[in-house]
Amino acid sequence: MNFCTVINCMDGRVQRSVLAYMLDRYGVPYVDTITAPGPNGILARREDETALASILRCVDVSIHKHHTVGIAVVGHYDCAGNPGDKDYQNADTRSAVRYLRSMYPEQKIVGLWVDDTWTVEEIEVP
Numbered sequence: 001m002n003f004c005t006v007i008n009c010m011d012g013r014v015q016r017s018v019l020a021y022m023l024d025r026y027g028v029p030y031v032d033t034i035t036a037p038g039p040n041g042i043l044a045r046r047e048d049e050t051a052l053a054s055i056l057r058c059v060d061v062s063i064h065k066h067h068t069v070g071i072a073v074v075g076h077y078d079c080a081g082n083p084g085d086k087d088y089q090n091a092d093t094r095s096a097v098r099y100l101r102s103m104y105p106e107q108k109i110v111g112l113w114v115d116d117t118w119t120v121e122e123i124e125v126p
Contacts, residue, residue: 003030003066007043007055008074009081010035014114018074021112021120026070032062037081040073040089043096063104071107073097076114089113090123097125
């Protein structure tokens with residue numbers, strides 16, 4: 001398996017650190033990167049049907065065509081697309097992870113938080 005998948009904010013400030021984290025965590029050469037403004041909020045609330053369908057279509061490709069070995073959902077500091085502090089972001093990320101786990105029970109899905117120094121940490125999702 002050569003791919004993992006990240007559902008990340010479009011914010012360019014988080015891209016590099018999340019990519020490095022994903023490559024290291026999953027030990028693969030390629031990361032399928034799905035971006036949208038505040039995707040953890042899109043997945044948590046599922047109110048924007050068009051944005052939700054777009055994200056899920058990309059996840060389906062990553063799973064069925066690239067045989068991804070793991071998926072991460074990202075929330076981050078100072079998000080313009082889904083404004084809120086760390087607790088708010090992490091709550092949305094946890095909800096998004098739980099939703100994706102219900103959609104794709106065979107996949108390993110985790111949540112990530114990126115802080116104001118662009119450091120990535122994995123968050124607990126029961």
